[in-house]
Amino acid sequence: MAAAHCNYLSTLPATNLKSRSNHSVRLNHTLTLKSPKNSWMGTKLCVGVKPHVLVCTRRPFSAIVSFSLPTANPERVSPPQELPKWSSKSxxxxxxxxLEARKLKYPTTGTEAFLMGLLIEGTNLASKFLRAHGITLFKVRDETVKLLGKADLFFFSPEHPPLTEQAQSALDWAIDQKIKSDDGGEVTTAHILLGVWSEVDSPGHKILSTLGFNDEKAKELESSISKPGIKDD
Known part of the structure; x- marks a missing residue:
């Protein structure tokens, strides 16, 4: 019945497909639709369409990768001594x-976020030590919400939530301890964990204490990383 009132496409030339160096594709179509009579309007219809469609694939993006962590005083060492490097897992x-601080919609990155980050990464020395003593990501996250509460539903964290003073002090402690050891190795996740523990009034310290971490375990961890050639895994 439709064939009685409308012809099908009368002209459909071959598609001209051209690939460009920037992975863009330009499609050129000439489409003509002819009909002697429109069944519902009672008029003739002749439409010519010649669209130019530019289809772009997703372009590669660039990302800036940091090879260090912030410290309050980067000039804490004097030449020729150099600041120790952070391990990739740190x-x-x-x-x-x-990122976890952003997911929880907190305005800052605190010591509690450091603990969650260590456990989320999961393959580092500190995370293995924590899990061996029954401290898991879910437990830390639950204790974090209990201690700090839930954020406002309509609040959005900044792209890089600034460090709290206690979180900054924990990183500084890790750097200073590594400088004192003078073994030439990297600053590991274990140093970050011990730095969090050193901040006794911080949320991270309180959460660790609630979950059974204590000074004895801290000394055990510190003793394990004092061995030469220790790696962050």
Whole structure:
């Protein structure tokens, strides 16, 4: 019945497909639709369409990767001594903690976020030590919400929630301890964990204490990382 009132596409030339260096594709179509009579309007219809469609694939993006963590006083060492480097897992754990603070809609990145970041990364020395003593991500997250509460539903954290003073002090403690050891190695996630424990009034310290972490476990961890050639895994 439709064939009685409307012809099908009368002209449909081949598609001209051209690939460009920027992975864009330009499609050129000439489409003509002819009908002697429109069944519902009673008029003739002749439509010519020549669209130019530019289809772009997703372009590669650039990302800035930090190879260090913030310290309040980067000039804490004097030449020729250099600041010790952070391990890659320390940097990744820091980023995971920052992201977790954003997910919980907190305005800052605190010591509690450091703990969650360590456990989210999951393959580092500190996370293995924590899990071996029954401290898991879910427990830390639950204790964090109990201690700090839930954020406002309509609040949005900044892209990089700034560090609290206690979180900054924990990183500084980790750097200072590594400088004192003078073993030339990297600053590991264990140093971050011990730095959190050193901040006795911080949320991270309180959460660790609630979950069974104590000075004896801290000394055990400190003793394990004092061995030469220790790696953050």
């Amino acid at each position: 940097i990744k754990s820091f980023a995971m903690g920052e």
